[in-house]
Amino acid sequence: MKLRQKIALFLTAGFxxxxxxxxxxxxxxxxxxxxxxxxxxxxSDQSAEFAGAKKLAGIYLTPLLNTxxxxxxxxxGDYIRVVYADGQIADFRIxxxxxxxxxxxxxxxxxxxxxxxSEEQLDDFERRMNACSGGAQxxxxxxxxxxxxxxxxxxxxxxxxxxxxxxxxxxxxSYTVPSMIVRCVPR
Amino acid sequence: xxxxxxxxxxxxxxxxxxxxxxxxxxxxxxxxxxRSFSDLQNFASGAAGSRVYGKLTPERxxxxxxxxxxxxxxxxxxxxxxxxxxxxxxxxxQELQTPEYKAQAKGRNLAERRANMEVLxxxxxxxxRDTALDVLDREMSAQSPDEPYKPSIPGxxxxxxxxxxxxxxxxxxxxxxxxxxxxxxxxRCAMSGQCxxxxxxxxxxxxxxxxxxxxxxxxVMIINAIKSKDLSKLPVAG
Numbered sequence: 239m240k241l242r243q244k245i246a247l248f249l250t251a252g253f254x255x256x257x258x259x260x261x262x263x264x265x266x267x268x269x270x271x272x273x274x275x276x277x278x279x280x281x282s283d284q285s286a287e288f289a290g291a292k293k294l295a296g297i298y299l300t301p302l303l304n305t306x307x308x309x310x311x312x313x314x315g316d317y318i319r320v321v322y323a324d325g326q327i328a329d330f331r332i333x334x335x336x337x338x339x340x341x342x343x344x345x346x347x348x349x350x351x352x353x354x355x356s357e358e359q360l361d362d363f364e365r366r367m368n369a370c371s372g373g374a375q376x377x378x379x380x381x382x383x384x385x386x387x388x389x390x391x392x393x394x395x396x397x398x399x400x401x402x403x404x405x406x407x408x409x410x411x412s413y414t415v416p417s418m419i420v421r422c423v424p425r
Numbered sequence: 426x427x428x429x430x431x432x433x434x435x436x437x438x439x440x441x442x443x444x445x446x447x448x449x450x451x452x453x454x455x456x457x458x459x460r461s462f463s464d465l466q467n468f469a470s471g472a473a474g475s476r477v478y479g480k481l482t483p484e485r486x487x488x489x490x491x492x493x494x495x496x497x498x499x500x501x502x503x504x505x506x507x508x509x510x511x512x513x514x515x516x517x518x519q520e521l522q523t524p525e526y527k528a529q530a531k532g533r534n535l536a537e538r539r540a541n542m543e544v545l546x547x548x549x550x551x552x553x554r555d556t557a558l559d560v561l562d563r564e565m566s567a568q569s570p571d572e573p574y575k576p577s578i579p580g581x582x583x584x585x586x587x588x589x590x591x592x593x594x595x596x597x598x599x600x601x602x603x604x605x606x607x608x609x610x611x612x613r614c615a616m617s618g619q620c621x622x623x624x625x626x627x628x629x630x631x632x633x634x635x636x637x638x639x640x641x642x643x644x645v646m647i648i649n650a651i652k653s654k655d656l657s658k659l660p661v662a663g
Contacts, residue, residue: 289460296461300478300617306628310589314562334555336613338457396480 261317261329262299280326280346288343291320291330295341299332309335317344429455430498430510437513442523443550449514450552454608455496456507462500465489465615479618488614495608525553539564543656551601554651558596562589565643565659587636591643594625598644599651 283290295318303309317329318341330341429451436448468477469489479485493500499507518526528545532538538560545557565588597603603610603624614620621627629637650658 292457293461293464296616297478304617304619305630306593306625307586307590307631310593311586314559314589336609336616337454338461338612339453340457 260312261319262302262312262332280322280328283322284343288330288341291318291328291343292339292341294318294320295330295332296338299335299340303335427495428498429495430502433510433514437510437517439517440521442518442521442525443548443553445514445518445521445523446525446548446550446553449511449518450550450555451608452499452507452511452514454612455499456511458492458496458612459499459507462493462496465492477616482618482620484620485615485618488611488620491606491611492608492615495611524548525550528553529556539656546651546656547654549600551596551599554596554599554601558589558592561592561647561659565589565592587639588643590628591640592647594628594640595644595647595651597624598648 299312299318303312312332313335316332318332320328320330322328326346328346329344331344332340333342334340429448433448433452436444439445439448464477466489468481469486471481524544525548528541530541532541542557542560542564545553546561548554602608605620605622607624610621610624613624619627628640632640646658650656
């Protein structure tokens with residue numbers, strides 16, 4: 239198996255752990271509006287410590303996490319999914335609420351909606367794979383509930399904004415992680 | 426409210442893991458507030474285009490003023506100065522390999538996870554205790570540690586949900602400032618309009634009577650376990 243194919247499997251395995259928790263969104267960062275975000279892409283947000291994603295999380299999570307019990311449930315490791323202006327999709331784990339530093343970047347999500355990873359990102363994964371210790375992993379299946387929070391935004395007469403959240407249940411899904419033999423490339 | 430900047434700057438010379446942890450948590454909070462404070466300020470002044478949710482009330486205006494006072498130096502310092510302070514605290518903790526710093530690592534097995542959880546729960550830093558909440562939550566959820574993590578499903582509560590909520594309440598009685606004027610309480614009030622005498626004044630909302638009783642029972646167990654430094658009293662699995 240070519241290394242790039244192994245990387246694709248690695249990414250898919252990462253996808254599994256991300257969707258075991260509830261995911262809020264996806265939210266389109268370019269949809270927040272204003273000069274700060276129109277041209278934002280993944281790399282620019284990353285260098286600004288994901289300022290755009292954190293601000294967006296603050297806007298959209300606020301009306302949804304409105305009781306102590308909902309806050310506790312979200313803080314257990316739910317995710318907020320962000321779609322950037324350049325089409326890349328990233329997951330951010332909800333780390334603490336209420337907080338002005340509520341989310342941590344977790345992973346880039348490969349999906350039909352996102353662009354393929356850049357050569358630079360693939361090279362980075364390849365370097366990490368090269369540092370592995372090798373081994374074999376048998377195939378196994380996981381069953382997990384899926385869904386996401388959608389939101390609608392309504393401008394109010396008094397100049398405020400009402401964000402309404404709603405849960406969209408996409409049902410239980412089964413995913414089989416294929417067996418993998420990881421070979422290290424000699425340095 | 427104390428100045429986070431002064432506390433964090435002084436902590437750069439500290440060798441106390443709890444002080445460093447608390448200072449870093451506070452600095453990260455104020456650094457984060459810096460990103461969104463223009464929205465809060467526009468909201469407080471009634472300016473158009475603010476994306477802060479809900480109506481402006483006197484309580485929210487006061488909360489915004491309290492946040493501004495707590496983090497004032499972060500709001501006026503440059504981005505580079507803020508970043509230097511936050512990363513300096515991280516670096517100091519890493520160099521000293523403080524117990525709280527090391528305990529943030531994911532444990533390779535149950536024994537390591539519990540050992541790390543114990544260090545954080547028994548730390549003098551309320552922020553460190555907050556960090557242990559996720560691990561504590563799982564341990565108290567009556568699941569086998571080898572089972573896949575149960576996701577939060579809207580409308581369904583588990584023993585783990587009640588235990589986690591109980592831990593949040595317990596931490597308020599174990600040193601975390603959850604009063605009306607505390608940073609977290611002010612932030613929740615300013616951001617979402619949920620203002621009250623304490624951070625979790627609304628904790629019973631949405632819970633059944635049996636859930637309320639379960640949360641109160643768990644809370645007492647958690648407080649007793651941590652105060653007596655005997656975590657075997659915690660209702661953990663296995």
